[in-house]
Every structure is written in structure tokens, then in C-alpha cells.
Amino acid sequence: MTLYAQFAAHLDSILDALTAEGTLPTGLNRRAVTVEPPRDASHGDLATNAAMVLAKPAGTNPRALAEAIAAKLGALGEVSSVAVAGPSFINLTLHEDRWREELRAIHAAGDDYGRSNVGEGVTVNVEYVSANPTGPMHMGHCRGAVVGDALSSLLEHVGHKVVREYYVNDAGGQVDVLARSVHLRYREALGEDAGEVPEGLYPGDYLIPVGQALAAEYGDRYAAAPEGEWLALFRTRAVAAMLELIKADLALLGIHHDLFASEAELQAAGKPEAAEAWLRARDLVYDGVLEAPKGELPDDWEPVELPLFRSTRFGDDQDRPIKKSNGQWTYFGADVAYHFQKAQSADQLIDIWGADHAGTVKRIVAAVEAITEGRTRFDVKLIQMVRLLRAGEPVKMSKRSGNFVTLADVVREVGKDVVRFTMLTRKADAQMDFDFAKVVEASKDNPVFYVQYAHARVHSLRRRAVEAGIAPALGTPDLSRLDTAELTLVKRLAQFPRVIEGAAQAREPHRIAFYLYDLAAEFHAAWNAGNDDPSRRTVIAGDASLTQARLYLADAIGQIIRSGLAIMGVEAVEEMK
Template identity: 75%
Template sequence: MTIFARFTAITHDILDQLTGDGQLPAGLGRSGVAVEAPRDPAHGDLAINAAMVLAKPAGTNPRALAQLIADRLGALPDVAAVEIAGPGFINLRLVDAVWRDELAAIHRLGADYGRSDLGGGRRVNVEYVSANPTGPMHMGHCRGAVVGDALASLLEFSGHCVTREYYVNDAGGQVDVLARSAHLRYREALGEAIGEIPEGLYPGDYLKPVGAALAAEYGARYATAPEGEWLALFRTRAVAAMMEMIRADLALLGIHHDVFSSEAELQAAGKPEAAEAWLRARDLVYDGVLEAPKGETPEDWEPVELPLFRSTRFGDDQDRPIRKSTGQWTYFGADMAYHFQKAENVDAMIDIWGADHAGTVKRIKAAVAALTEDRVQFDVKLIQMVRLLRAGEPVKMSKRAGNFVTLADVVREVGRDVVRFSMLTRKADAQMDFDFAKVVEASKDNPVFYVQYAHARICSIRRRAAEAGGIAGAADRALLDAEDLALVKLAAQFPRIVEGAAAAREPHRIAFFLYDLAAAFHAYFNAGNDRPERRVLVAGNDALTAARLDLIDGVGQVIRNGLAVMGVAAAEEMQ
């Protein structure tokens, strides 16, 4: 149990005692009670808000309640001092032995330090990337891919049972366009001069190998055949080739999904019909006419009766059609059925979407609430776009011309770890810049470098100690003073950061924490430049050197654990 979890449990025990003694009324909600690190370390080691949260519902003065809690906390052997601050916050200062024991726990738990059972084994489906299978991955997909993968790892690390899923949109008009584009390249491979790619087809060279493979297998059989004879075949082959390419691109980022769900297979299995029948049986789908478009009504608009989902019952602005007038499923209708299928075996679902899909969030949340009768928790994380720069200048690209910046090209240029870490240096719903020059810059202003350098520096110090003959004997952590233990106190926040990030579904918090820890470590190391007694390798004092090596090893372990959650390797030396 971490320090924060232990003192949270202690605080609740004290509140139970006060309730039992009649000093607090029974039945008070305690969900807001928290034990955290104070914003200013000068205020102590832990801050408890229990009196502030409970005083009003208890009908008492917050400082008076804080005093009742503080009296009991002050009697604990691990507490050196208690102070009531402001209107009723309780600040604790712990004895040094607590932090020395926490350093021992970091070493004892190793790669599991920070792991928790917060999730309690709850089954969570995280769907991310899900790019249309019409070409290679480009940088527009990259951020969502990294955020989704890091979130899945974070949830696993915090005790959830996670399924990583990719939804293959292989049933819409875009894959018919893909098939026609592949057919054009097929004819080209047979020797036909195709000229400029016609408007509306995919122009990229990535389809040339698909066309060549089809030409090698079928010869000229489909060169002049009617579209109806080859469209389905070419669609299947082209989608399969694109998915193979997409998997390879994602593998460059270290991303591997557990499940690839096909929209075409979903529809062939009758899942949309099953979802519609389920909703009709509960009067949640009805046949009705959509309202006329707001503003000036188009001349060709006609009222058409369609099956409508009652999404207004769940907070949406209007009821939504699940089929078109042709009888085909709308995108929403197919997506609704897909989530119905996903929800069958999970407790929670998280979708990672681009910010351009913000307008559909409310309706799909309404559908999931209806289809699962609120049994399954559902969340959508919107990912803002990434602006690509090179030395501060925007990188021009044209998707129409087929020369967009591919994910593979970026990973090969700057490296997987740089790409992954960079994508987590901002909140997902905030726009970000990715500057090819800055992300590889060796400076404090580059979080990727700064955190990696901290770990590499720790490894370097260890190598220097070994080259000097090593340090014999076990580390005596009692030799660590207040400046040493300040670093332990920061590292010890990692388990709390993990739980908070998992609960908020915000993996970027791990990157922020690692940057702060790296900055503290660099400051700790640099203190020895002017004060020889503050060096890690203290000349003539093997015992203190051993203790400080033990300390920085613990910091290195926490950095490795955080980077592992992010899917980033911990560098042992910088190139």
C-alpha cells in the first residue's frame, strides 16, 4: 500500500471513530475526501481535505472538525507534525523513516511500483486508430494511436482487464472508391497508360503493389470486365492489403491491437438489424419524419419517413435516423450496432476519436446508454490535430496529391520513442505542434530529451561507480538527509499519479510527472557541481556514495516504470 493510500485509509478510520463517538453524524458521503501532496512542499508532506469536505454536511465548523482529526493523526508514530491551515486543511509532516521505507518499497517492487488494483479487474474495451483502410497511416492518425495505446497500458497498470480494438470501416463508399483505384493500378500493371488519376480516386503510389499483385494473379481477366464482376473481389483484396500496411505502420510505433472488427462482417451477421429490433421492442426506435433543415429549406428537400432512434430521451438535440431512404444503414446506425456488439462482454468502453467527430459524440453516447440500459460506462476522448513543423515552418502536404506525411516516414526520421513521448506532452484535447527539429533537440525545453537524459545520466553514474571498483556492502538509507529524501518524496507520488491519470483517462499526466521528476533529479545532480559534499559519488565516503546510488537507482526505476506505461524505452545512454 502506498503512502497516500495508507493515509487515506487512516483518515477514513479516524472518521469512523468520530462517527462512532457521536462527534460526526452517520451516513456522510466521503467520496470527496482526498490525501494529496501539498502544492508547496514547504507546507508538509501530505495534505488532507476531510474537514473542508465534511464540515458543511455535518453541520460543524471546518477548523473544529480539522482539530478533531488532527489530534488523532498527531498521535501516530509516523507523523512528525500536524498543522491546520487556512479554513481547515490538514497538513502532515512525516518522519524520515517513512520515506526511507518508501525507497525500499520502490526497490522491492521494481517494475510493479505504481501498479494498483484500482480497476478491480473491470473489463474495458479501448478502441483507437480505426482509420479508414484506404491507405497508409499518416500523421493525422498518429496522436490518437499513441494516446489510445498509452491509455490502454495505463488502465492495465491500474488493474483493468483491457482489450485493444481497431474498427475496420470496410463497408462504406470509401472502400468502393479504393477498389476502383486498385482496378486502375491493376490496368496500369498490365501495361495500360492510365494518365492522370481521375478525380475522386485515391492517387497514392501505395496502390501500385496492389494492382501488380492482382495483375499477376488474374492476368487481363478483369481489365475490361464490367465493374459488377470485379468490384467485390478488388475491394476485399485492396482492404486486406491496406490493413497489412496499417498494421506494419502501427508496429513501428509499438502498437498492436487485440481485435480487428470488420464493419462488413458486422453487417453481414445482421448486427444492425438485431440492434434495431432490440430498440423497437423498447419503443426507442420508431418510424418518423425528420425535421426540415434549419434555415432556408433546400428546394429538393422532401419529408421522408425513416426509422429514428429516440436519442432526445438521452440528452441529444434531435432523434437520429438509423437507415437512409434507400434502406442502407446510416453511419450512425452501423456505429450503434458496432457498440452494441462491443458492449456484450465489457464493463466499460472508451473510444478515441479525432476532434472532427465531436458532433457525433452525444448521439452515440445516447445509443450506448439505451442499448446497455446504462450498464456499460462509455467515454469518448477527442484528440485535437497535430500541426507539423520543420524548424518552425509548417510542413505542406496535400492528401489529394497523395504526398501526405506518413507515420512511417516520421518514425524513421526521429524514432519511435520521440514520437510516442511527444504525442503525450499535451492534453489530448489541446492542439499541439510537432516540430521535427525541436523534438530531437538536446535541451531542457524538450521533454523527450530531458526525461531520457535523466535516466541515461543515472545509468552513467552507475557505470562510473563500477569502473572505479564498485561500492561494497548494502546501502544504509539512514545516511540520506533532507535534500536526498526530497527526491524520494517526489518519486513516491508516482502511484498516486497513476491512479489519478487512470481515473481521469489522461495518460499525459504520466509525461508531466516524469518531466518534473527528471527536473528534480537534474537539479539534485547539479548541486554537486558547486558543493562536492552533495555529489552522488562522494570521494572518500563509500557509505554515503552507496546510499545515494541506491537513491538514484530508485528514481531511475520510477522513470522506467512511467516510460513503460507510455510505451517508451528508457535510454541507458544518449547518442
């Protein structure tokens, strides 16, 4: 049990004891009670809000309750001192040996330090990327891809079973446009001069190989044929080719999905009809007329009866049509069926969407609440745009690729790890600049470099010790040689498990990047202190005991950095190039 979990258990036992004594009433909800680092490190090592949270529902004085809790916490052998701050916050300072004990626990757990089973095997479906299968991945897709993949790894780290899913939008008009674009390239491959790509078709050169493959297979069979004879075939082949392109692009980022769900197959299998029937049976879909558009009515508007989902019952602004007047499914209707399908094989659902889909969140949240009868946790994470810069100037688009910057080109230029880490250096709903110069800059201002450099420095210390004639310790070294300043680093390491659990609960993988940056900053500061004062260096020639203790601490720092980077899908390098 990690330190924060142990003290949470101590606190729970204390609250049980106070309940048994009659100081607290039975049945109090303790979910909001926390044990965490105090905001100001000078206040101690741990803080709890137990008295502040429980006093009001318990009908007691916060300060009196805090004093009662503090008295019992002070009786714990690991606790050096307890203080009640303000009205009811309780701050604890631990004996330094408790931090040495935690350092041993970090080493004993190895890569499993920070891993937990709080997810209890609950299955979470994470749907991310889901770009239209009409071309290669571009940088507009990159951030959501990285966030979704890192979030999936994070959830697995805390004990969830995760299904990584990609929803293939292959039933809309965009795939017909794709098929027509490929037909143009097919005719070109047969020797026809098609001229400029017409407005409305996809112009990218990436479609040329698809057209060539179809020409090699079918000759001129479909060159002058009516669209009805080739559209379905070309659509199927084009989508398949684009998916292979997309999978290859994602693989450059180390991203692989468990499942590619086809919208076309979903509709062919009658899943939207099944979802509609299920909702109608519960009076959640009815036939009605939408309100007229606000403002001046268009000339062609007329009231039409449509099947409407009662989304206002679940907090939406208006009821939503699941079918168009021509009988085709609306995007929303197809999405309802898709989530209905996902919910049948997962306990929780997460969708990673671009920020341009913000307007549809409320309605799909309402739909999921309806189709799961409120039993399924559903989160929509909106991903803001990434602005590409080169030395501060906007990057010009690539005509060769069809007027966008490909993900593959960016990964090949700066590397997978740089792209992945950078995409997690800000909250997903905050806009981001990706400057090609800055993301490879060797400076403190570049989080990717700063964290990688910390790990490389840790790796170099063993070599330095050998050069100084000091062998690694056999077993645990004498940790009493570590002083208060060095134990401050252990306190940062001990926060890793709670950071992981908090990030998983909040569905925010960027918290790991923030934590690693702070850890790297403290380690670099300690390293720089050794430059100013040789006695603060990790390797002290002539003092094997102290060197071995400091190496033990440094190894733990490297281990935590590796674990955090692994969740982010980033390699922990051993040498900076």
C-alpha cells in the same frame, strides 16, 4: 501498501472512530475525500480535504471537524506535525524516517511499484486508430494511436483487463472508391497508360503493388469487364492489403491490436437489425419525420418517415435517424450496432476519436447509455490535430504518398520513442506542433531528451562508483546518510502510484509524461548542485556509505522513470547517442 494509500487508510479509520464517537453521523459519502501533496511544499508533506468535504453534510463546523481529525492524525507515530490551514484544510509533516521507509518500499516492490488492482479485473474495450482502410497511416492518425495504446497499457497497469480494438470502416463508399483506384493500378500493371489519376480516386503510389498482384493473379480478365464483375473482389483484396499496410505502420510504433472488427461483417451478420429490434422493444426507436433543416429549404427536401432513435431522452439535441430513406444504415445506425456488440463483451468502453468527430459525441453517448441501460462507463476522448513543422516551417506534403506525410517516414526519421513520447506531452484535446528539429533537440525544452537523459545519467552512476573504488551495498545501505534535500526526491517518487491511478481514472496518459518531466527536472537539479558543490555529488570518493545511500536513491529514480516510460511504450535508454 504505498504511502498515500496507507494514509488514506489511516484517515478512513479516523473517520470511522469519529463516527463511532458521534462526532460524525453514519452514512456519509467519503468518495470526495483525498490525501494528496499540498500545493505549496512549505505547508508540509501531505494534505487532506476531509473536514471541508464532510462538514456540510455532517452539519458541523468545518474548523471544529478539522481540529478533531488533526488531533487523531497527530497521534500517529509517523507524523511529525499537523496544522489546520484556512477554514479546514489539514496539512501533515511526516518524520524523515517515514520517507526513508518509503524508499525501501520502492526498492522492494521493484517494477511493481505503482502497479495496483484498483481496476479489479474490469474489462475495458479501448477502440483507437480506426482509420479508413484506404491507405497507409499518416501523421493525422498518429496521436490517437499513441494515446489509445498508452491508455490501454495504463489501464492494464492498474488491474483492468483491456481489449485493444480497431474498427475497420469497410462498408462505406470510401472502400468502393478504393476498389476503383486499385482497378486503375491493375490496368496500369497490364500495360495500359491510364494517365493522371482521375479526380475522386486515391492517387497514392502505395496502391501500385496491389494492382500488380491482381494483374499477376488474374491477367487481363477484369481489364475491360463491367464494374459489377470485379468491384466486390477488388474491394476485398484492396481492404486486406491496406490493413496489412496499416498493421505494419502501427508496428513501427510498437502498437498491436487484439481485435480488428469489420463493419462489413457486422452488417452481414445482421447486427444493426438486432440492435434496432432491441431498441424498438424498449420504445427507443420509432418511425418519425425529422424536422425541416433550419433556414431556407433545399429544392429537393421533402419530409420522409425514418426510424429514429430517441436520443433526446438521453440529452441529445434531437432524435437521430438510424437508416436512410433508401434503406441503408446511416453512419450513426452502424455505430449503434457496433457499440451494442462491444458492450456485450466489455464492462467499460473508451473511443479515441479525432476532434473532427466532436459533433457526433452527444448522440453516440446517448446511444451507449440506452443500449447498456446506463450500466457501462463510456468515455470518448477527442484528439486534436498535430501540425508538422520543420525548423518552424510547415512541412510540405508528400505527393508520392498521396498528398500526406506517412507515419512510417516520420518514425524512421526521428524514432519510435521520440514520436510516442512527444504525442503524450500535451493533453489530447489540445493542439500540438511536432517540429522535426525540436523533438530531437538535446535541451531542457525537449521533454523526450530531458527524461531520457535523466535515466542515462542514473545508469552512469554505477560505473562512476566502480571507478572510484566503491562497490554497491550488500542489501540496504545506511539511509540515515540521506539528508532533507535528498529526501525531497523520495517525496516525488512516492507520488508515482497516485499519479498512475489518477491518470487511469481520468483516462489521461499524458499525466505520466508530465510527472516524469518533473521528476527528471528535480534529478537534474540535484546533479547540477553537485557540479557547484562537490559534496552534493552522488559518488563521493572516500565515503562509501554516503555514496551507497545516494546510489540507492538514484536507482529508485531510474526505476520509476523506466516504469513510467514502459507504460508510455518508450524505451529507457542507458546512454545518450
